[in-house]
Amino acid sequence: MSPSSNFDKILILDFGSQYTQLIARRVRECRIYSEIQPYDFPLERIKTLSPQGIILSGGPSSVYELGAPSCDQRLFDMGIPILGICYGMQLIGELLGGEVAHSEKREYGKIRLTIDRGGSLFKGVGRKGDSFQVWMSHGDQIRRLPRGFHALAHSSHTPFAAIGDSKRKIYGLQFHPEVVHTLHGIDILRNFLFHVCGCQRLWDMRSFLEEATLQLKKRIGSGRVICGLSGGVDSTVVALLLHRVIGDHLKCIFVNNGLLRRNEASQVVELFTQHFHIPLIYVDAEKRFLKRLKGVTDPEEKRKRIGREFIAVFEKEARKIGGVKFLAQGTLYPDVIESTSWKGPSAMIKSHHNVGGLPEKMRLKLVEPLRELFKDEVRALGRELGLPREVIQRQPFPGPGLAVRIIGEVDQERLEILRDADAIVMEEMKKNDLLDRVWQCFAVLLPIKTVGVMGDFRTYEHVVALRIVESQDGMTADWVKLDHRILEQMANRIINEVRKVNRVVYDISSKPPSTIEWE
């Protein structure tokens, strides 16, 4: 974002807490733009960003350890309000001349906090002597306050659970206001944003849209951009946004890899050409992909081959267009944070494919207009751009599509069986108004046959597993305790209506230790 933005900004310096993203989300829920940067983000760049306030996140280290992450001491002399959370607060203590030490009694989980001084962060939350529940997770604590600081709250084992220097507008919280278990957490953050930092200029999708339009125009100029569509909400929003800004200079390519759900390809084509009147290059690559997948059973090998084939098809089409300078991608903020985190990208369990590899090969520059947004913000932007509800609420669908839901070899016949079963799952979920309420629901085709009996005949046919999960972000997930009658209806319909299936099972494993997809 350029420093000339017409909305206020909060900078969050990341010291490695698992909750850093959550802090950013909460600030944005207050309609203030927030940005996460690594803890050692240079001072000059902070000045250019000119945030209204800075939040120092929590983190797993101890401030007194050798090599513990720290921030530039001059940060505290810039006159920008600062809020330290957990490790961030201890860092304030350590750097400003207080004392931090390991405490004998570590506090973890729900703890009662008692206010020592009302006002400032606790404005409207409570007065001296009032207490409420907060979420703590720490082994260290501030033993002696730096000069100019006062205790604002305590818990039974932490005398300085909230501290502040109102003159310099520097505050610290030993607990986590961003976690839902902290009652009034959002009010405390709000107080920091609006009373301490004086934020006023709100951020919403309309202001994002204005800003993004200006920046995209400047960046792209009269260049041509290609955009690969997947049918998912992210790439659809990227395409709509760019089309609004550069019109015909955007070329959308939709590769039908033959691994999509029933009617998905025709829905994408219809949405773009009929609904939005955006021309689309449709590539029917079904045969090519199936050929590449012949005889392949290993999940990662499937992913690799699909990824490579996608690049090959996409590249060929892009060359036909000619004069393309940019490739647009639906990268979201969590991906950006993940790759810039000071801990480095977390362990890869499955290689999730995107069109990485293309830009260097084709000398294309990347355009990623959603890289500052969280998923729900992309949905809000989609609404702003007139995207129909069914597309906005569409469940995540893996790049390698049904190939990772057919365990074992993928062929045309198995794809048809899975598509039929999957369509029934979707229909029944929709009929019961559950489609938007779960993270994902789908069918999986297993590589085994079991014995059944239909009428007077013994059958020996395929097994379909149902996978229906709820989740916040796909990182963890729980199986949905679906009404048995709905499950029964799905199973009956699949066995009766889908040829060559005589058994349906329900997957009752959570993630972790299982994953959402079976491959």
Ligand code: XMP
């Ligand atoms: P897992 O199976 O790892 O899935 O629990 C987490 C989320 O990621 C999706 N997923 C993929 N998405 N390419 C993608 O674009 C992939 O190879 C892939 N594998 C899993 C999955 O559908 C779920 O939402």
